[in-house]
Amino acid sequence: xxxxxxxxxxxxxxxxxxxxxxxxxxxxxxxxxxxxxxxxxxxxxxxxxxxxxxxxxxxxxxxxxxxxxxxxxxxxxxxxxxxxxxxxxxxxxxxxxxxxxxxxxxxxxxxxxxxxxxxxxxxxxxxxxxxxxxxxxxxxxxxxxxxxxxxxxxxxxxxxxxxxxxxxxxxxxxxxxxxxxxxxxxxxx
Numbered sequence: 001x002x003x004x005x006x007x008x009x010x011x012x013x014x015x016x017x018x019x020x021x022x023x024x025x026x027x028x029x030x031x032x033x034x035x036x037x038x039x040x041x042x043x044x045x046x047x048x049x050x051x052x053x054x055x056x057x058x059x060x061x062x063x064x065x066x067x068x069x070x071x072x073x074x075x076x077x078x079x080x081x082x083x084x085x086x087x088x089x090x091x092x093x094x095x096x097x098x099x100x101x102x103x104x105x106x107x108x109x110x111x112x113x114x115x116x117x118x119x120x121x122x123x124x125x126x127x128x129x130x131x132x133x134x135x136x137x138x139x140x141x142x143x144x145x146x147x148x149x150x151x152x153x154x155x156x157x158x159x160x161x162x163x164x165x166x167x168x169x170x171x172x173x174x175x176x177x178x179x180x181x182x183x184x185x186x187x188x189x
Contacts, residue, residue: 008038012087014109017046018128020091077112080119086179090126101139123148
């Protein structure tokens with residue numbers, strides 16, 4: 001008999017040290033209100049520092065999720081048997097993108113991304129960088145060809161945002177939609 005936890009959609013969130021901690025915070029806040037989602041989280045070492053700097057707090061561990069240390073290669077996300085339906089890395093640094101594109105699994109985040117690709121499950125990378133070099137673009141192509149989804153954290157304006165949160169919410173909603181999670185209020189235009 002399935003337990004209630006087994007009925008939940010399992011999502012893995014990776015947060016890197018790229019600028020854009022607010023995206024991870026907004027996604028975590030939104031998913032903390034969703035009973036049908038089991039969210040597990042991996043922060044890179046740098047992600048914690050960038051969060052503190054950009055958001056002026058260290059509240060990242062205060063959410064009701066299971067957190068894994070970035071260097072714990074024995075943690076559940078390192079194996080396909082963990083059975084995550086999707087992995088979202090937001091914000092995704094170009095360094096993390098490059099390691100994933102090259103198959104370098106030197107920490108739990110890149111190993112989990114490698115698992116998602118080999119298991120043919122959804123891997124969504126919300127990249128945060130501008131401008132892009134040829135190397136970045138080639139790495140995006142390699143990940144895309146391997147089955148990943150590149151979703152740059154580039155908000156749209158079709159929904160006529162009236163504040164920064166509304167502007168950023170557009171990217172969060174798009175990422176949720178890509179992960180097959182209902183995004184309340186998201187309208188494709």
